[in-house]
């Protein structure tokens with residue numbers, strides 16, 4: 001890489017210094033023509049490649065300072081000092097800004113707020129709230145001197161075991177797309193950028209850099225691209241991050257069909273596209289495809305681009321397009337605009353935002369009257385390792401360097417409850433012993449395998465087995481407490497998919513639930529199970545035992561406080577599931593083609609090396625086709641534990657006066673929701689459509705098209721909510737015509753409290769329409785696709 005980068009930092013500071021940060025003031029602009037005319041081919045090749053990643057690539061002596069503009073950020077763009085173009089800072093991620101909390105020779109701290117995981121945010125179904133969370137995250141991005149947040153993550157939850165489902169939003173593209181759009185809008189209100197990722201079909205972590213996701217054009221369009229299409233059109237993210245995997249034999253970052261034909265030509269996207277970190281192989285091909293920026297940057301990519309242009313394999317005009325798009329990005333950035341960041345975001349205000357949003361995304365799964373806690377509940381017996389060591393979020397780039405996490409123990413104390421000190425002491429000693437043993441094991445493994453040491457330290461720590469108690473100990477605790485809460489925890493993260501055992505309960509968990517329920521029930525006391533998890537787990541074998549189950553997800557740094565806001569009744573739960581909870585994970589049809597308990601095959605620097613052609617590792621056939629999640633369970637009558645869209649409240653709601661009105665090319669559906677119970681509460685209303693002759697036409701029995709959430713309704717209060725569906729939204733993708741086709745006929749519009757609880761059925765006659773698109777990204781072989 002070029003040696004003028006230290007100078008670049010100085011020049012960048014100069015540019016920043018003379019710029020006006022004031023939003024009202026004149027905006028600094030880059031004279032693109034002039035800059036481009038002064039750039040050599042080498043300058044251009046440098047400019048489209050990032051500044052490397054410590055310990056992996058790049059030359060620290062030359063570019064260390066640039067890379068460290070904001071320590072701990074994932075990367076930067078390449079600065080061109082002599083042209084006055086500064087580097088801009090790119091930093092993760094979905095649950096909040098990920099930068100180092102501490103810096104060398106600096107007594108200040110740079111902690112960021114750990115907001116709830118993506119799955120929890122989506123479970124709120126409250127796009128206004130998600131926008132507020134995005135806005136708070138964006139403020140930290142801006143005030144800590146970063147320019148682009150590498151989020152949101154929008155891949156479809158194709159299978160329950162995907163290791164990164166916690167970062168993702170839903171098995172449904174409408175929920176995923178609308179959630180992402182709200183998040184992006186919120187973040188970008190701060191005049192900082194986002195990077196919607198991972199475009200597209202990064203639905204498994206196993207061999208993610210070498211896996212070929214093989215699917216029909218229909219599944220690609222209807223399921224895997226749809227959410228991106230919705231979010232990108234609605235919220236215009238500054239950047240898009242391509243994924244690691246191949247789709248139908250081509251790396252996404254090297255696919256002109258994906259990055260240019262679909263994203264830019266069909267959807268009209270005008271921003272910058274970057275690779276995922278070390279994603280793809282052939283720099284020249286990535287440029288040709290329209291993938292503007294290669295992150296974090298490797299020397300070979302520079303050679304490939306320069307050689308590509310010299311040999312005529314890559315048109316310099318294509319490279320120029322990418323350079324211009326990166327210049328556009330730099331121009332918009334706070335750094336170029338000279339924003340003087342404070343390093344002092346309002347962490348206190350953001351703690352309140354995360355606390356409230358987390359409570360709203362929790363899902364009440366069962367309630368036999370144990371929740372909210374009765375006034376007589378004062379003393380709570382807390383069981384389960386994670387009650388004392390609450391999990392704020394997942395691991396990897398989706399993690400946040402937070403200052404603290406409020407445990408359930410602390411949350412209860414803050415809420416005025418007392419907890420058993422005896423239990424607390426027993427768990428504290430047990431946890432410390434287990435932690436020591438686990439860390440020692442990881443360090444030993446890292447020493448044995450130095451090449452992967454960093455990764456090993458980055459990956460989720462196994463959780464200890466649940467501590468067991470004798471019947472006598474439990475009886476004593478039951479006598480001394482008013483109620484028991486058992487927390488079950490799960491942690492997952494980047495690089496690895498969850499194991500089958502992670503979906504199922506362990507023997508120690510099962511035994512703990514069985515024994516606590518048994519003893520407490522005999523003593524006339526109730527038991528609540530709390531799930532501190534990032535993805536769905538098995539519940540059918542034990543959900544009859546406790547009196548209530550609350551899915552708290554991984555709820556960010558205020559987790560314990562948020563949970564207690566719900567347990568105490570201060571906030572009525574109003575979250576609903578955005579992914580179906582299957583009885584067994586093998587019930588999801590995609591499990592036939594998913595890497596179950598496979599070696600994760602991580603090789604950051606040698607991605608895509610195909611040593612073998614192992615099913616579900618080197619390639620994955622998406623044979624379920626469009627039948628992902630509820631589209632499968634509902635259409636094929638497969639029983640589930642909790643359906644898509646499900647969630648209880650402390651109150652009850654009645655739906656009335658559902659109506660449909662045709663308005664030009666759209667259908668407006670309204671319904672009145674009344675709080676008929678005794679608590680305040682909000683209700684999520686879901687609108688599905690069912691196409692005529694859907695079985696014969698091989699379409700799902702129903703598909704979500706819109707949703708709405710009421711405001712907080714007092715007992716007796718009503719609200720009329722309105723949802724709109726465009727006629728074009730009713731289209732399915734017809735491969736033979738390469739078109740989105742709306743079949744004519746009578747469609748049902750189903751107003752539901754969940755996919756399995758339809759409250760009203762409306763009908764409308766819809767006219768045929770067709771929108772042609774390009775016939776691209778075809779699978780190369782044949783697959784045994786599921787059909788109705």
Ligand code: BGC
Nearest residue numbers: 074092093150197276277397
């Ligand atoms: C992840 C991305 C992340 C990037 C930078 C990659 O490993 O897949 O989601 O933004 O690293 O940290």
